[in-house]
Amino acid sequence: MDYMNLIQMTLDYIEDHITEKITVNQLADIAGFSTYHYYRVFNSFVGMPVMEYVTRRKLQYTLHELSNNSKVSDIAFNYGFDTHAGFTKAFKKCFGYAPTFYRLHAPIGLPQKVNLRKLKENKTGGIILQPKIIQRDAFKIVGYKFKTTLRNNAHSRDIPAFWDQCNIEGKESNLYHTQNPPRHGEYGICVNTNMETDDFSYVLGVEVTSFDKVIEEMFQLEVPEATYAVFTTPLVHEDDFVSSIQGTWKYILEEWFPSSGYEIDDTKLDFEFYDERCHPWEHDKLSMDIYIPITKR
Numbered sequence: 001m002d003y004m005n006l007i008q009m010t011l012d013y014i015e016d017h018i019t020e021k022i023t024v025n026q027l028a029d030i031a032g033f034s035t036y037h038y039y040r041v042f043n044s045f046v047g048m049p050v051m052e053y054v055t056r057r058k059l060q061y062t063l064h065e066l067s068n069n070s071k072v073s074d075i076a077f078n079y080g081f082d083t084h085a086g087f088t089k090a091f092k093k094c095f096g097y098a099p100t101f102y103r104l105h106a107p108i109g110l111p112q113k114v115n116l117r118k119l120k121e122n123k124t125g126g127i128i129l130q131p132k133i134i135q136r137d138a139f140k141i142v143g144y145k146f147k148t149t150l151r152n153n154a155h156s157r158d159i160p161a162f163w164d165q166c167n168i169e170g171k172e173s174n175l176y177h178t179q180n181p182p183r184h185g186e187y188g189i190c191v192n193t194n195m196e197t198d199d200f201s202y203v204l205g206v207e208v209t210s211f212d213k214v215i216e217e218m219f220q221l222e223v224p225e226a227t228y229a230v231f232t233t234p235l236v237h238e239d240d241f242v243s244s245i246q247g248t249w250k251y252i253l254e255e256w257f258p259s260s261g262y263e264i265d266d267t268k269l270d271f272e273f274y275d276e277r278c279h280p281w282e283h284d285k286l287s288m289d290i291y292i293p294i295t296k297r
Contacts (some may be wrong), residue, residue, distance in 0.1 A: 098261035131229035143205020185275035268293035
């Protein structure tokens with residue numbers, strides 16, 4: 001009897017009925033085991049209790065729904081969660097951050113189907129990015145702010161366009177000229193996220209020692225002290241730079257957070273930091289840093 005094939009049959013059933021209510025008894029019947037024996041065998045092959053796996057897999061599929069801008073309450077109902085709050089709690093317990101944070105940073109497609117035999121044979125994963133864990137004191141940012149939305153993925157178009165606009169209009173160079181920042185580097189920070197409307201503001205700014213030189217059109221922001229996981233994107237050529245940033249966010253949210261023992265500290269601010277390392281006129285390959293405030297689970 002090939003136990004792996006039998007467990008694979010139940011994994012396939014879970015995929016095909018992911019929005020339905022699934023019970024251990026159903027899955028045990030498919031495998032031809034008693035419920036108790038199936039529970040033990042499943043745990044041995046997959047590495048977690050069967051119903052925990054079902055919940056986690058449902059949550060993996062909700063990532064796709066989030067990236068399509070479906071309402072959180074609709075997603076919760078479609079995947080069998082009783083309430084919006086119950087879904088959000090389960091999501092945060094699984095991934096370490098709230099659904100809105102995922103939608104803000106890492107839209108993706110449908111999750112790949114689980115192939116148990118392939119996973120057992122190929123133990124190598126994708127890229128492995130280990131962050132630096134640092135404590136950083138509060139600091140000040142001065143920059144330019146604009147409003148955008150998660151609806152219809154508008155932010156994924158608006159934010160790059162805003163960077164281009166700031167460059168074309170000389171706003172970025174004006175920040176350096178008027179603010180005299182202590183270090184070179186631009187910060188990209190999302191603030192004032194409204195979970196009901198999916199609207200938020202985006203700030204492009206530089207670090208300053210005081211707000212004394214702020215002029216009227218500029219926005220000022222105090223970033224609180226926090227413990228951060230700092231991820232540096234892989235070194236890539238300019239044409240692949242945007243993809244490397246998106247891929248790093250995908251890795252952080254889907255692979256690192258769920259197994260890290262940390263969760264996002266949503267009382268603080270996450271941000272991206274771009275310095276000389278992302279200047280194509282200085283370097284053949286580019287990289288940047290992603291700072292995520294964390295706390296132990």
